[in-house]
Amino acid sequence: xxxxxxxxxxxxxxxxxxxxxxxxxxxxxxxxxxxxxxxxxxxxxxxxxxxxxxxxxxxxxxxxxxxxxxxxxxxxxxxxxxxxxxxxxxxxxxxxxxxxxxxxxxxxxxxxxxxxxxxxxxxx
Numbered sequence: 001x002x003x004x005x006x007x008x009x010x011x012x013x014x015x016x017x018x019x020x021x022x023x024x025x026x027x028x029x030x031x032x033x034x035x036x037x038x039x040x041x042x043x044x045x046x047x048x049x050x051x052x053x054x055x056x057x058x059x060x061x062x063x064x065x066x067x068x069x070x071x072x073x074x075x076x077x078x079x080x081x082x083x084x085x086x087x088x089x090x091x092x093x094x095x096x097x098x099x100x101x102x103x104x105x106x107x108x109x110x111x112x113x114x115x116x117x118x119x120x121x122x123x124x
Contacts (some may be wrong), residue, residue, distance in 0.1 A: 002027045002113040004096045009118030012086055016122070020081040022096030022115060030054075030074040033099045035111060036081045038092035038120075045095070045108055049081060053102035061106070064090075086122045093117040 008020040020036065035050035049070040051058045058070050067086075072079040079096065097111035105111070 002032065002098050004098060004113055004115035006094065006096045006115045006118040009094060009120045011121045011123065014086060014088055014122055014124050016086050017082070017084045018086065018120060020083065020094055020096075020118060020120075022079045022081075024077045024079070024098060029077040031100070031102055033101055033103045033105060033110075034070075034072060034079040035097045035099070035105065036070060036079075036094060037097055037108060037111075038090075038094045039117075040092040043092075047106040047108070048094070050104035050106060051079065052104040057104050059104050059106060083120070086120075088122045088124045090120060091122050092120060094120050 003025045006022045036048040037045050039045040047061050049060045051070045055072045067084050069082040095117045096115040098113040099111045
């Protein structure tokens with residue numbers, strides 16, 4: 001079992017930055033693939049970014065490429081999502097997720113464990 005706790009969301013103006021944090025417990029963090037997803041009201045949960053178990057391989061949704069950066073520190077059981085140049089369309093609840101295979105999948109169904117989410121609101 002894995003527990004995930006996100007923090008770092010908030011209200012920011014367009015063009016601003018936020019850094020989301022996800023701390024994991026309950027299982028060897030270094031074996032997990034980690035992802036960030038988001039869900040806006042009335043919309044499906046969508047992929048944002050993912051990182052493999054070692055941190056050497058990442059993947060991003062086209063909508064955030066060049067603006068967001070995912071990283072991890074296995075010694076701290078922590079994964080981050082640095083979000084720069086934020087846009088109003090980035091407004092959503094952001095979820096941290098873990099998958100036991102250790103890969104960096106962009107697919108919601110590949111992830112077994114989810115955090116409770118943190119709200120990000122970008123004003124225009």
